[in-house]
Amino acid sequence: xxxxxxxxxxxxxxxxxxxxxxxxxxxxxxxxxxxxxxxxxxxxxxxxxxxxxxxxxxxxxxxxxxxxxxxxxxxxxxxxxxxxxxxxxxxxxxxxxxxxxxxxxxxxxxxxxxxxxxxxxxxxxxxxxxxxxxxxxxxxxxxxxxxxxxxxxxxxxxxxxxxxxxxxxxxxxxxxxxxxxxxxxxxxxxxxxxxxxxxxxxxxxxxxxxxxxxxxxxxxxxxxxxxxxxxxxxxxxxxxxxxxxxxxxxxxxxxxxxxxxxxxxxxxxxxxxxxxxxxxxxxxxxxxxxxxxxxxxxxxxxxxxxxxxxxxxxxxxxxxxxxxxxxxxxxxxxxxxxxxxxxxxxxxxxxx
Numbered sequence: 001x002x003x004x005x006x007x008x009x010x011x012x013x014x015x016x017x018x019x020x021x022x023x024x025x026x027x028x029x030x031x032x033x034x035x036x037x038x039x040x041x042x043x044x045x046x047x048x049x050x051x052x053x054x055x056x057x058x059x060x061x062x063x064x065x066x067x068x069x070x071x072x073x074x075x076x077x078x079x080x081x082x083x084x085x086x087x088x089x090x091x092x093x094x095x096x097x098x099x100x101x102x103x104x105x106x107x108x109x110x111x112x113x114x115x116x117x118x119x120x121x122x123x124x125x126x127x128x129x130x131x132x133x134x135x136x137x138x139x140x141x142x143x144x145x146x147x148x149x150x151x152x153x154x155x156x157x158x159x160x161x162x163x164x165x166x167x168x169x170x171x172x173x174x175x176x177x178x179x180x181x182x183x184x185x186x187x188x189x190x191x192x193x194x195x196x197x198x199x200x201x202x203x204x205x206x207x208x209x210x211x212x213x214x215x216x217x218x219x220x221x222x223x224x225x226x227x228x229x230x231x232x233x234x235x236x237x238x239x240x241x242x243x244x245x246x247x248x249x250x251x252x253x254x255x256x257x258x259x260x261x262x263x264x265x266x267x268x269x270x271x272x273x274x275x276x277x278x279x280x281x282x283x284x285x286x287x288x289x290x291x292x293x294x295x296x297x298x299x300x301x302x303x304x305x306x307x308x309x310x311x312x313x314x315x316x317x318x319x320x321x322x323x324x325x326x327x328x329x330x331x332x333x334x335x336x337x338x339x340x341x342x343x344x345x346x347x348x349x350x351x352x
Contacts, residue, residue, distance in 0.1 A: 025340070032322070040164075041164050041167045041168050041171065043325075044164070044168050045168050045171030045172050045175055046175060047212075048077070048168065048172050049171070049172045050209070051212055052073050052176060053179065053209075055073045056069045057069075073176065074172070074173060077172065078169065081169065085165070092240050092243055095239055096237075106269050109269060204335055207339075208336070210300075211300065211331060212332060214299035214300055215250065215328075218295060218296070219247060219249055222249055222287065223242050223243060224242070226241070226242040226246065226284065226287050227242035229287070230284070233276060233280045233283070235266065235270060236270050237266055241263050245259050245263065245287075250327055251315055252311050252331070254312070254315070263284055267280045267281060311334065314330040314331060314333065314334035315327055315330040315331075317330070318330040
């Protein structure tokens, strides 16, 4: 058994560049896993700067000097951040507070619906209705408690959020401004012969950058496209529901199904089985259809080439490790693993 393991190790890890690549990946994994919470502002700054670097390159391709391209990109970032903080966040907080206030009324409406079932459907026995009402009430109360705890936790973390709002934009500023100096400084610690690591990074950089920027663009487009019909119909909590729908595109396949439930429930609580409910759900489903069949192929047709099962497994695995960040970067991380496998020296020799 030892000889088999030794033979496998020598076959796949005899190349010094392969060892260098594994070392970089393991150190990066340990850094995020062990010090991820402490370094959250730094990691967030690096990710945002990486995303904005694509816009800087676009401006430089149009003929702008890098410094002016950096200033213009950073100004757009600050403007977008201000719009979110001063426009979207207060609106969502107000609607979530209203939802918590309206929760007892929603609970009472559900109870009345369940109690009316024996009259409309005699097949349901009174005891079954009581059991259903008890379990459903327990679940709804639990949801209400979670909403309240989230709001309290948000108040407690307000100071940390304020710190991040100062630290992260500053980090983004310096990371973008001094990007070339930082990259040159980092290269001093790497061996001169790093062609394998460079080829993997080049492939990942193209796919990961395009995926992240495309996903952010999809979130904005889907969120706005959902908000317009919901607001036009006068639906309660339209901004909050639209934000949830926009963020749901982060989780492939599962997100769209999961977010449909709260949208349908809020619409039904407001209008019941009326024409307004039907029109709202039709408009919502049209947005979902256009997203899945037009927008996604347009944005990601050449970015990700993975089986749907592999995508779902990546979302579950990395989401379990790093929560929301893991879910968002599940596909880029899976792309990294795919690029490493495709570039591995011993596997390339087998394919020749």
